[in-house]
Amino acid sequence: MNPPHRPLGERALRHVIRLIGAAPAPIQRLIAGPPVRIDGQQLNLEAQVGTRLLNLGVSETFEQLPLDRGREQIAGEAFVFGHETPVETVRSLTIPGPDGPIPARLYRPAGIEGPSAALVYLHGGGWVLGNLDSGDAVSRFLAAHTPLTVISIDYRLAPEHPFPAGLEDALAAFGHIVDHAEDYDLDPRAIAIGGESAGGNLAAVLSLHRAPGWTPPALQVLFNPVTDLSTKHRSYELFGEGLFLTEAQMDWYKSHYLADPDQALDPRVSPLLAGDVGHAPPAYVVVAGFDVLRDEGERYAARLAEAGVDVTLRRHSGHVHGLINATGVGHAARDALLEAVGVLHTRLVARTASASATATASRRTPSDGQ
Incomplete structure (x- = not known):
């Protein structure tokens, strides 16, 4: 993700998008075009500008390209829209997996003393695209601002490794990190998945x-x-074209991820179909208002809540899929991530600090009779 190693066109687009992102609202509106209103929501100006520029700058979307070029295009988008938030320690790891070592990347900010809370992070990309670099901007931001240790996992991708390969890697990596928390200087009671x-x-x-x-x-x-993945919810009809993630792209992802379309009925593919969700851990669920995935995300949050799980649902009404990855443009991505930072801090970091302080005080308190 080092700028000199990206193509000149990507570096130029990155610069232009940052300039436009800092421009006054009237100029942004001129570039974006008329306001877009769907389903009682208005598309955020930043999101509309970014979507328009991306659509203008890409002649073919990744599902229309050979797989290697599609993966490179996603890497380019991550570079164009992302930002490398400084983090004191960033190092590569390998974690034992079911089909060989799993690459991973650890982010640990300055100022953490003793075992820390952690987030094990899984990048997006439809189970087909993406890697540690495409998840770098979000991992850095969350590590630096919470602060906590983030470990990003480079799980296997389809179609070379269809379902359940990526899931098996995620399970193996998370289990290993928890079981070996001491090796990573983590508090095993405060490790989240995201x-x-x-x-x-x-x-x-x-x-x-x-x-x-x-x-x-x-x-x-x-x-x-x-x-x-077993059905298309109403948000597919509303937002299926021209808003970053399209219906056609989701169809393409599904066809690569699943060897058999009937696998979409498996709860390990479609957790909304799981028979029992009441044992799930507390959840923070974020959806974007202009996203084909909006409705199923909200239904899953509702399903968890109905089962008695502690759930917080946050809809960013004016935004599109992939919002959190645009940390280098405007304020929306950073604002959304800062809300997640607040949840992580309250749920994990503050509790870890409190437990550590209590343990320290206990060690310093003379026992009875001394």
């Missing part, structure tokens, strides 16, 4: 997993998650 889009799907499914010796996440943070 992900965006397809990564949010894997995080949701992982949060429902039960097995002997399995320690569930302390919290699940689901950004624009896929929760139901």
Whole structure:
């Protein structure tokens, strides 16, 4: 993600988008065109500008390209819209997996003393695209601002490795990190799972997993998650074209991820179809108002709440899919992530600090009779 290693066109587009993002609202409106209103919502000006520029700058979308070029295009979009928030420690890891070592990347900010809370993060990309670099901007931001340790997982991708390969990697990586928390200087009681889009799907499914010796996440943070591949909810009809993530792209993802379309009925693919969700950990679910995945994300949050799970649902009404990845443009992505930071801090970091302080005080208090 180092700017000199990206093509000149991407570097130029990155610069232009940042200039436009800092421009006065009237200029942005001139570029964006008339306001877009759908389903009682108005598309945020930043989102409309970004979507328009992206559509103008891309002659072919990734599902129309050979797979390697589609993956490179997603890497380019991550570079164009993202920002490398400084983090003191960023290092590569390998974690034992079911089909060989799983690449991972650890982010740890300055100022953390002793075992820290952690977020295991799963990037988006429809189970087909994306990697550690495409998840870098979000991982850096969350690590730096919460602050906590983030470990991003480079799970296997379809179609080379269709379902359930990516899920198996996520389960193996999370289980290993919890079981070896001391090796990473983590508090095993305060390790959350999080992900965006397809990564949010894997995080949701992982949060429902039960097995002997399995320690569930302390919290699940689901950004624009896929929760139901068995059907197309109303938001597909409303937002299926021209708003960053399209219906055609979701069809393409599904055809690559699933070897058999009937696998969409498996709760490990569509967690909304799970029979029992009451054992899931607390959840923070984020959806975008102009996203084909909006309705299934909201239905999953409602399903968790009905089962007695502690759930917070946040709809960013004026925004599109992928909002959180645009940390280098405007304020919307950073504002959305800062809300997640507040949840992570309250649920994990503050509790870890409190427990650590209590333990320290206990060690310093003379025992009875001394």
